[in-house]
Amino acid sequence: MIASSAETSHPYQSRHSGVMLARGLKEKSQNYKKLLTVVLQWTGAQPFLTQKLCQLIIEADDSPPLGEESQWVAKLVRSRLVENWEQLDDLEQLRTIRDRLLRRKQRSLKLLKLYQRILQEKAVVANETSEQKELQLLGLVVKQQSQLKAHNRIYKSIFNQTWVENALKTVQSELEPTDSEFLKTLAELERKLLVSQVEILSKADNEVEEQGSVQALYEVMRDVTSKVGDLLSADRATIFLLNDERTELWSLVAENQEGEFLDIQVQVGEGIAGQVALMKKVIHISENVYDDPRSELVKEYDKKYNYRTENILALPLLNENKEVVAVIQLLNKLHSPISQKDDSQQKGFTKVDLERLAQCVVPIRRILESCQSCYKATKKLRATAALAEATRSLDQINLDTKAILQRVMNTAKKLMNADRSTLWLVDRDRSDLWTELPGRGEVRCEFGVGFVGQVAQTCEPMIIPFDLYEHPSAENAKKTDEDTRYRTCSLLCMPVVNPEGDLLGVTQLVNKRKPGEHPEYNKDDWPVVPDYFKASFDKNDRQAMQVFNERVGVVLQFVKTHEKLKQLAQIEPKEAIYNALAILSDTIDNQTDEALYNALYYMLGFIKLSVGQLLGAAHTTVFLFDGEHNEFWSLFIEEEASSAVEIRVPANRGIASKIVASKTPKVSNNLGNFNDFLLQAGIKEDARNSFDNLLLFPVVNQQGYLIAIFRFFNKLKLSSISSASSSERIDPKGFTQVDGDKLEQRSSSILPVLQAFQSFHREIQTIQEQRGAIDPLYQAISLVSQSTGNPEEIIQKVMQGAKSLTNADRSTLWLVDYQNNELWTKIPQADGSWIETRVPMGEGFSGKVAKTAQPVNIPFDLYEHPDSEIAKKTDEKTHYRTCSLLCMPVLSSDGDLLAVTQLVNKRKLGDFGEYDPADWPVVPDYFQASFNEKDQKDMEIFNNQVGVVLPSIL
Incomplete structure (x- = not known):
């Protein structure tokens, strides 16, 4: 309760005042006890009001007639308190209640609506919400017998229903966003989304956090949808995105009253949203929605989700090519409590709503396109995670084809959210396909029959x-x-091929299920289609399954050669393959270069060990042929190193070129001359004297193409004792024709394994290329995100990241110093020191960006810009030539300016040297370029991440 001056006075003064007031009431009326009762009925014993009303009674010119005390006091309250309380100096306590009730607009709405409800219903159940507690602290209401009631008649008379309605109207009008605020809100949403995308994708790349990344994307889309609905005062808002096939609208976000995600999918042409997508026209039904023939789906969903649609506005979002990207659907325009009483109020959404939404189409579309791109990327990363789960399971079961196909396809079913999945395998002997189905056993399908x-x-x-x-x-x-007794509604069939392109099988996914918890299909319902089957596989699913099937092809290739590999040596091949596949599965989960190469190294180690023991060779290496680069490659791990290193040998030089030409083995029992690339690769110089004999054996495929070369050093005696010295164990006869024959007999078994290694190696290279092409933006952001918090380090990493991202010649991060109204930075020197430099806010291009918080992009040639004088003077002093410029603000999450990034001189692509000051003022050709729209967009996203890091050092 708000304390008055009387309540905070000295206890003696309060008692003295009370005595004086009681004496005054006695003098005022013979029936003073009745008078006091009436006072308390008005004040509810609130100290300040009780004292104030008693004082007004005592000071009144007349006295209450006997028996008319209630009417007399009521008249006094209205004339001296209720009617002019805001103008009386000594009623500050009432104005304080008013001000605290209205000071925070969003909070005020909740407080006013609760208080309005208490006035209307006389009392509400007390449930200790923050709003109820705040009203009690203000003194407006009081808790009595588990109910909340208005504290007293004076408060009810002053803060009455009319006052509350006017206050609500004022607050709501102040909260109603202007067009500029609307655009600002959308810009903030877009900025937050761009920052969130990096986090979402980083989580999606980690299987453990993958589910969280999907949830994070839902939250971003829900935020965007909610803001659009709030800004246009819609009770519900849904944003439908168009799938790649342009056949279906789907919604990531649509909430019920409990805040749960509702899955809504609509065929183009169906319902209100589907009609909007088909016709590319706005649909507005201001009232009697259910009477409109297009509202069948609306009624269906209203019934399903216990809702009633009174009016609806749906409009298409088009791209530059006038193609539909999405549909925004708004339900039930909300009006203020005051306007709802006005019968003349326009029903439904207004022309202003439509115009406001139309002018914001571009930023909304950008947000939605970003969400859709992020969703696609997340789905692709989820495919990798699903494959990791499948390959991890291979070390838990026997390498049996039937078991593997069941494990792999269970994962594919989960990945695609399909109701059923089958992997059909090719039977070359019978020229058909086969699989095993639960409860049915082996099932076969002829080529050309059915979809499969x-x-x-x-x-x-x-x-x-x-x-x-x-x-x-x-x-x-x-x-x-x-x-x-099953209902097939949708289908996705994809071929599975090995690395050479030969068909191994077909994956068949049946019935895409809508997201959410749904029961299994009930045979008794056949042929009725359940709602959760009314969905389709799309282009993204097909692309994900293509990646998935490529990996399945590699796994199946290993399975095919497993039995043949057992014959290569008397070691434990099953365990070795298990370990190799387990490492492969870990690699898929963590696709760093180190993990990928280590996985391949250990798989190569198994084949080297097997073949080496077959021939009794002390040292075995396999070099695989890379036809694209005309080189052989192999992997080695040096002593005290933990990561495999790739070594390459040219195929057109030395002994390697002779083997490539002849495709015949080479044997030598005299290794005096070790000066050859193929012989030296991976061998330390001090170990070369320990090798006495050599066998180089080429492996060739059925088409006569070279696949690999095995290099064997030191043939061992069959009866050699392990404790003997190395030289005593070496067979002086060296390798013979018998060794070559052994390898020739087993080459058909070895060949598929080597081809699988080649395929996996190509995949490593593909992943590396993808990393290089994955938007340098991701790499730049990762660089900044790894900063430790040291100012110099962050400045340097931001400058380095920005330069790499945009291919700029120079970059600077200017930090804001609000106290001195300046920008400052630190520039590294050749000796390792840093020099601090400052620029006044508003001066130069970076200063103007800091002052306006708007980007500046000046194309080549900057000297032609009207504001280039400062740049020219600076160039004259430094003998550098400024040709193009991109300056961008760095904002905090709250929109406050933190810094400015300045990029100078976009460089043409190519290997060019550093600018030579001796050439000044001549412009080199590689500086005759300009920063483009993509550079500016990438820097906006990059700066958003910088804005997250910078507060730690400011």
């Missing part, structure tokens, strides 16, 4: 959206469904 057979025959993927029964080739599926 067609995919096997053409080796082309097949995707059939809902409803598959409308497909011209659906008869076979219908007959099967009738026999099994």
Whole structure:
């Protein structure tokens, strides 16, 4: 309760005042006890009000007639308190209640609505919410017998229903966003989304956090949708995105009253949103929505989610090519409590709402396109995580084809959110496909028969959206469904090939399920289609399964050669392959270069050990051929090192070129001359004298192409004792024709394994290339995110990241010093020291960006810009030539300016040297370039991440 001056006075003064007031009431009326009762009825015993009302009674010119005390006091309260309380100096306590009730607009809405409800209903159940507690602290309400009631009649008379309604109207009008605020809100949402994307993708790259990354994307989209709804005063808002096939609208976000995610998918042309997407026109139904013939889906969803749509506004978002990107659907325009009483109030959404939304289409579209791109990237990363789970499971089971196909396809089913999945394998002997189905055993399918057979025959993927029964080739599926009492609604069939492109099988995914918890299909419901089957596989699913199937092909290739590998040596091959695959699965989960090469190294180690023991060789190395670069490569781990290193040998020089030309083995029992690339590779100089004999054996495929060369050093005696010295164990006869024959006999078994290694090595290179092409933006942001908090380090990393990201010649990070109204930075010197430099706010290009918080992008040639005088003078002093410039603000999460990034001189692509001051003022050709829109967009995202890091040093 707010304390008055009387309440905070000295206890003696309070008692003295009370005595004086009691004496005054006695003098004022013979029936003073009745008078005091009436006072307390008005004040509710609130100290300040009680004292104030008693004082007004005592000071009144007349006295209350006997028996009319209540009416007399009521008249006094209205004239001396209620009617002019805001103008009376001694009623500061009432104005304080008013001010605290209205000082925070969003909070005020909740407090006013709660207080309004208490006035209307006389009392509400006390539940200790923060709003109830705050009203009690203000003194407006009091808790009595587990109920909240207005504290007294004076408060009810002053802060009455009319006052509350006017206050609500004022607060709501102040909260109503202006167009500029609307755009600012969207800009903030876009900025937050761009920052979130890095976090989302970084989480999605980690299987443990993958589910959290999807949830994070849901939260971003929910925030965007919620803001659009709030800004246009819609009770509900939904944003539908168009799938890649342009056949279906789908919503990541649509909330019910409990805040749960609702899955909504709509075919283009169906319902209000579907009609908007098809016709590319706005639909506004201001009232009687259910009477509109297009509202069947609206009624269906309203019934499902216990809602009633009174009015609706739906409009398309188009890209530059006038193609639909998304549809925004708003339900039930909300009006203020005051305007709701006005019968003349326009029903539904207004022209202003439509105009406001239309002018913000571009930023909204950018946000949605970013969300969709992020969603696609997340799905691709989830495919990798799913494969990691599948390959990890291989070390828990026997390398049995049937067990593996079950494990792998269970993962594919989970990945694609499919209801059923099958992996059909090719049987070359019978020229058909086979699989095993639970409860049915082995099932076969002829090439060319059914969807699976067609995919096997053409080796082309097949995707059939809902409803598959409308497909011209659906008869076979219908007959099967009738026999099994199952309903096939959508399908995705993809070929599985080995690294050489040969068909190994077909993956078949049936019935895309809508997201959410749904029961298993009930055979008794056949042929009715459950709502959760009314979905389709899309282009993203097909791309993810293509990546998935490529990995499945590698796994199946290993399985095919497993039994043959057992014959290579008397070691424990099963355990070795298990270890290799386990390492491979770990690699897929953590695709660093180190992990990838280590995985391949240990797999190569198994084949080297097997073949080396077969021949009895002391030292074995396998060099695989890279035809694209005309080189042989192998992997080695040096002593005290933990990571494998790739070594390459030119295929067109020395002994390697002779083997490439002849494709025949080379044997030598005299290794006096070790001066050859193929012989030296991976061998330390001090170990070369320990080798006495050599066998170089080429492995060639069926087409006569060279795949690899095995290098064997030191043939060992068959009866050599392990405790004997190395020289005593070496067979002086060296390698013979018998050794070559052994390898020749087993080359057909070795060949697929080596080809699999080649395939995996190419995959490593592909991953490296993808990392190089993955938007340098990600690398730049990662660089900044790894900063330790040291100012110099952060400045240096930001400058380095920005330069690499945009291919700029120079970069500077200017930090804001608000106290001195300056920008400052530190510039590294040749001796390792740092020099601090400062620029006044508003001076130069960076200073102007700091003052306006708006980017500046000046193309080549900057000297032609009207504000280039300062740059020219600086260049004259430093003998540097400024040709183009990009300056961008760095903002905090709250939108406060933290810094300015300044990029100078966009460089043309190519290997050019540093600028030579001796050439000044001549402009080199590689400086005749300009920063483009992509550079500016990338720097905006980059600066958002910088804005997250900078507060730690400011």
